[in-house]
Amino acid sequence: MINQxxxxxxxxxxxxxxxVPQVYRIxxxxxxxxxxxxxxxxxxxxxxxWLYYGLMLQAWPIIIANAxxxxxxxxxxxxxxxxxxxxxxxxx
Amino acid sequence: MINQxxxxxxxxxxxxxxxVPQVYRIxxxxxxxxxxxxxxxxxxxxxxxWLYYGLMLQAWPIIIANAxxxxxxxxxxxxxxxxxxxxxxxxx
Numbered sequence: 001m002i003n004q005x006x007x008x009x010x011x012x013x014x015x016x017x018x019x020v021p022q023v024y025r026i027x028x029x030x031x032x033x034x035x036x037x038x039x040x041x042x043x044x045x046x047x048x049x050w051l052y053y054g055l056m057l058q059a060w061p062i063i064i065a066n067a068x069x070x071x072x073x074x075x076x077x078x079x080x081x082x083x084x085x086x087x088x089x090x091x092x
Numbered sequence: 093m094i095n096q097x098x099x100x101x102x103x104x105x106x107x108x109x110x111x112v113p114q115v116y117r118i119x120x121x122x123x124x125x126x127x128x129x130x131x132x133x134x135x136x137x138x139x140x141x142w143l144y145y146g147l148m149l150q151a152w153p154i155i156i157a158n159a160x161x162x163x164x165x166x167x168x169x170x171x172x173x174x175x176x177x178x179x180x181x182x183x184x
């Protein structure tokens with residue numbers, strides 16, 4: 001029987017690292033108009049709450065995964081606004 | 093002292109529902125080139141593992157949140173490929 005902690009650790013690593021290719025794609029294209037700002041604002045709020053939840057439980061896997069996700073998701077939101085101001089965009 | 097279960101429930105609701113505005117934005121613009129397919133492939137794999145993790149623990153909040161996220165993230169990935177085939181795109 002596979003140990004559930006390994007499943008949780010792998011799941012957390014994947015759902016955290018998944019944001020790295022999105023950061024790279026926006027940086028590479030200098031363009032993020034298709035990205036929904038409201039998605040990332042809501043998502044960042046949720047991840048911050050997961051971080052708070054992890055701190056309450058002193059559950060380090062939850063703390064670490066959500067701290068990294070918080071940084072990556074915030075970078076995406078920042079890049080979206082940055083390229084909206086400076087980069088090429090559809091101007092809709 | 094705020095009950096941590098409420099924090100977890102709210103966090104899970106936000107990080108799940110966050111994907112709805114992204115689905116809407118892609119559907120509205122018929123365009124998803126800025127979205128990273130690898131992000132969603134990795135993310136969907138992670139969410140599927142979280143779902144499996146929740147089933148192992150019989151933890152219903154984890155099961156429900158990740159089942160909904162799995163559907164929403166899969167819709168985003170589907171729409172990305174669908175509009176890549178049919179919609180306007182930068183063709184880079």
